[in-house]
Amino acid sequence: MKIGLEIHFQLKGNKLFCSCSTEGADISNSFSRKLTPVMGEMGKMDTAVAYETIRNRNFKYTVSSNACLVEMDEEPPHPVNDDALKTSIAISEALHCKVMDYASFMRKIVVDGSNTSGFQRTGIIGMDGYVSTPKGNVRVSTITLEEDACRKISEKNDSVEYSLDRLGIPLIEISTEPDIIDPDHALETARNIGHYVMSMQNFRGEVDSIRQDVNFSMGFGRVEIKGVSKLSFIKDTIEYEIARQTSLKEISGILADKNPVIGDFKDITEIFANTESGMIKKAISSGKSVMCARVSHCNKLMKHGNYKLGREFADVAKNMGIGGLMHSDEFPAYGISSEELEKLYLISEKNNDDAVIVVLSDKLTVSKLKPLLDERLDKILKMQLEETRAATANGETRYLRPLAGKERMYPETDIPVTQLTEAVIESTLAIIPKSLAETIGELTGNYGLSSVESEALINNNLLSAFKSIINYFNNAHLLARVLLQTIPEMEKRIGRKLNDREMEDLLGKQYKNQNGTGKEGTSKSILQVAEKKGWNKDALEKAISLYLLEKVPLDQLENYGELNMLNDEQIRKIIGEIMEQENVNEKNLIFIFRKYTKSSFNPAEVIKIFGEIQK
Known part of the structure; x- marks a missing residue:
C-alpha cells in the first residue's frame, strides 16, 4: 500500500x-x-x-x-x-x-x-x-x-x-x-x-x-481522490478505498475465466406504457427512453454483500448526466411490477447468472455511455484502477474522470519568470512558521496552556486570534475557553456563525486585524471590559450571552448590574439567607447560590466564606 x-x-x-x-x-x-x-x-x-x-x-x-x-x-x-x-x-x-x-x-x-x-x-x-x-x-x-x-x-x-x-x-x-x-x-x-x-x-x-487530495495505490494503479473536505475524513476515505479495491479484486477473480460482456442497449420503453413506477413514468413523460442491457455472468455481483459492481457503472452514468442506473440485483424495486420485470428479462435475454442494467435517458447519450461502461468493465477485469475519484460527504469515493497526466501542461506566456533572489528569500525569514511541536511547546511554556488546549487552538485555526488577543487579555485559560467553547456554544444557540462585527465586539479590533475582515467599529470589546473589570469566567460568559441573546448594547455592558462582582459582604448576606431556608452543604452550595442572585461571583470565594461561617 x-x-x-x-x-x-x-x-x-x-x-x-x-x-x-x-x-x-x-x-x-x-x-x-x-x-x-x-x-x-x-x-x-x-x-x-x-x-x-x-x-x-x-x-x-x-x-x-x-x-x-x-x-x-x-x-x-x-x-x-x-x-x-x-x-x-x-x-x-x-x-x-x-x-x-x-x-x-x-x-x-x-x-x-x-x-x-x-x-x-x-x-x-x-x-x-x-x-x-x-x-x-x-x-x-x-x-x-x-x-x-x-x-x-x-x-x-x-x-x-x-x-x-x-x-x-x-x-x-x-x-x-x-x-x-x-x-x-x-x-x-x-x-x-x-x-x-x-x-x-x-x-x-x-x-x-483547505482541501485535501489523497493519492492511493494497492498495486492496481494510482487513484487520486479529490476534495476530502475534512481532516478527519482522510482516514475514512482511505479505508473505504481499501475496501472498494479489495472487493473489485474478488470480483475480478470470480470473472477471470468467464469473459463477461455488456450487451447492446435495447429500448424497452413500450413495456412501461402503463407502469406504476413514478420514476419511470416521469422519465418517459419528459421524453426519455427506458434502455436495458445484459451484463453476462454478473448476477449477484452488482450489489450483493461486499460486491458493488453496479456502483462502478452508476458513477460513469452519472458523469454523463444520467441520474443513475438500476440493475437486477435491486429488482423488484422502483415500483416495477413482476410482469414488467418478466418482460424486461425476456427482451434483455437474461440467463440465470447474468445481470441486467437499466438507464433512463435519451438514445444519443446512451450510445456515448456504452463504450465508457465497456471500458470500465475491462479495467476492473484487468485491475487497472488508475483514475481520479471524488471524495463524498460521508467518507466514500466516486468515479470522477480518468487520471490526468503530463500531457495537460504547457508554458504560461503571459506571466514573466520571477527570479527568487537571496534578498527575496531573506525577506521571508521572519514569517517562516514553526513546527507543530514547537508551537505547542510555546503555548504550554509561555502561557501555561495544557497540550490539549494548545492542540485544539491549532486544529481549529484559532492560533492567530489567540496570539493577537492575549496581548491585552491576560488570562490564557479563559481566552482559550472563550475561543474553543463559549463562542461555538453561542453559535449553536443562535443557529448561525457570528458575523465580523459581532466577533469584533467580542474579541476586539485585534481580531479584525488578524482576520483581515470586519468593519471599523467600537474601540472596546467585551474582552477588554472583562480585563478592566476583573470579570471571572461566569461574568464574562454572562456578558457574551447578554450581548448575543438579549441584545444588550456593548456600551451598556460595562456597568450592567448583573455583571458586577459580588463583594465579601454581599456573599455573606446571601449565604446567610440560604442557610436559613435551604439544606445546604459544600457540594450543593454553588448550585443553590446561583438561584439566589443574578450577579456574578467567584465560586471559590463563596465556598471559602461558607466554610468560615460554618466554623
Missing part, C-alpha cells in the same frame, strides 16, 4: 493575478461558455481532457463582486501577488525544501468548466523537502503556488453553473511522496503539514479554504 497527499490552502488578501479581494459575493451578471480542449506541450491530448470532450457540457458563470476581466479571461493576468509568493517561499523553507531559483508558471489544461480560460496557472516554488512525523519523515515532493478554481453552484445534466468568487484566490499546494504507511499516518501527516500554513497570518481560514 502506498499513500501520498496533496493539500491545498487558500490565502486571503488579494487574488493571485489581479488586485481583486479574495472575499466577495455573487451579483446578478452572468455569462456562458463552451470550452475547447487543446493538446499539451508534448503534442498529445490528455486522457482527462479527452473525457471532458465526450461529456460536452455547457458552463454558466455567475459574476461576483470580487471578479474582474482577469477572472472572465477577457484580460491578461497581472503580476503575481507578492505576499502570496513570499508566503509560499516561507512554507517551503519551513518544510526544508529547496527554493527554486525562478518562479515559472505553467498552464494546466482543465476543461471541466472550473476555470473560464480552460487552464489553471501553477508554478513550482519549492522541491525535495520533508515533514517530520512520529512514524518517520514524509518527503515533500513539491510546493506550488496556483490560482484556485471556480466554485461550483449547481450541476444538472449537461449544464454546470459556477461562481467567480473563488476563481483566482492564491492557493498553496503541498504534495508528498508516497511515504505514508497507513490511514492513521495519513491523518497525522496532513495535520502536521496543515499547521505550517494555518500559522501564517494570511491563511484564509474559511470553511472551504
Whole structure:
C-alpha cells in the first residue's frame, strides 16, 4: 500500500493575478461558455481532457463582486501577488525544501468548466523537502503556488453553473511522496503539514479554504481522490478505498475465466406504457427512453454483500448526466411490477447468472455511455484502477474522470519568470512558521496552556486570534475557553456563525486585524471590559450571552448590574439567607447560590466564606 497527499490552502488578501479581494459575493451578471480542449506541450491530448470532450457540457458563470476581466479571461493576468509568493517561499523553507531559483508558471489544461480560460496557472516554488512525523519523515515532493478554481453552484445534466468568487484566490499546494504507511499516518501527516500554513497570518481560514487530495495505490494503479473536505475524513476515505479495491479484486477473480460482456442497449420503453413506477413514468413523460442491457455472468455481483459492481457503472452514468442506473440485483424495486420485470428479462435475454442494467435517458447519450461502461468493465477485469475519484460527504469515493497526466501542461506566456533572489528569500525569514511541536511547546511554556488546549487552538485555526488577543487579555485559560467553547456554544444557540462585527465586539479590533475582515467599529470589546473589570469566567460568559441573546448594547455592558462582582459582604448576606431556608452543604452550595442572585461571583470565594461561617 502506498499513500501520498496533496493539500491545498487558500490565502486571503488579494487574488493571485489581479488586485481583486479574495472575499466577495455573487451579483446578478452572468455569462456562458463552451470550452475547447487543446493538446499539451508534448503534442498529445490528455486522457482527462479527452473525457471532458465526450461529456460536452455547457458552463454558466455567475459574476461576483470580487471578479474582474482577469477572472472572465477577457484580460491578461497581472503580476503575481507578492505576499502570496513570499508566503509560499516561507512554507517551503519551513518544510526544508529547496527554493527554486525562478518562479515559472505553467498552464494546466482543465476543461471541466472550473476555470473560464480552460487552464489553471501553477508554478513550482519549492522541491525535495520533508515533514517530520512520529512514524518517520514524509518527503515533500513539491510546493506550488496556483490560482484556485471556480466554485461550483449547481450541476444538472449537461449544464454546470459556477461562481467567480473563488476563481483566482492564491492557493498553496503541498504534495508528498508516497511515504505514508497507513490511514492513521495519513491523518497525522496532513495535520502536521496543515499547521505550517494555518500559522501564517494570511491563511484564509474559511470553511472551504483547505482541501485535501489523497493519492492511493494497492498495486492496481494510482487513484487520486479529490476534495476530502475534512481532516478527519482522510482516514475514512482511505479505508473505504481499501475496501472498494479489495472487493473489485474478488470480483475480478470470480470473472477471470468467464469473459463477461455488456450487451447492446435495447429500448424497452413500450413495456412501461402503463407502469406504476413514478420514476419511470416521469422519465418517459419528459421524453426519455427506458434502455436495458445484459451484463453476462454478473448476477449477484452488482450489489450483493461486499460486491458493488453496479456502483462502478452508476458513477460513469452519472458523469454523463444520467441520474443513475438500476440493475437486477435491486429488482423488484422502483415500483416495477413482476410482469414488467418478466418482460424486461425476456427482451434483455437474461440467463440465470447474468445481470441486467437499466438507464433512463435519451438514445444519443446512451450510445456515448456504452463504450465508457465497456471500458470500465475491462479495467476492473484487468485491475487497472488508475483514475481520479471524488471524495463524498460521508467518507466514500466516486468515479470522477480518468487520471490526468503530463500531457495537460504547457508554458504560461503571459506571466514573466520571477527570479527568487537571496534578498527575496531573506525577506521571508521572519514569517517562516514553526513546527507543530514547537508551537505547542510555546503555548504550554509561555502561557501555561495544557497540550490539549494548545492542540485544539491549532486544529481549529484559532492560533492567530489567540496570539493577537492575549496581548491585552491576560488570562490564557479563559481566552482559550472563550475561543474553543463559549463562542461555538453561542453559535449553536443562535443557529448561525457570528458575523465580523459581532466577533469584533467580542474579541476586539485585534481580531479584525488578524482576520483581515470586519468593519471599523467600537474601540472596546467585551474582552477588554472583562480585563478592566476583573470579570471571572461566569461574568464574562454572562456578558457574551447578554450581548448575543438579549441584545444588550456593548456600551451598556460595562456597568450592567448583573455583571458586577459580588463583594465579601454581599456573599455573606446571601449565604446567610440560604442557610436559613435551604439544606445546604459544600457540594450543593454553588448550585443553590446561583438561584439566589443574578450577579456574578467567584465560586471559590463563596465556598471559602461558607466554610468560615460554618466554623
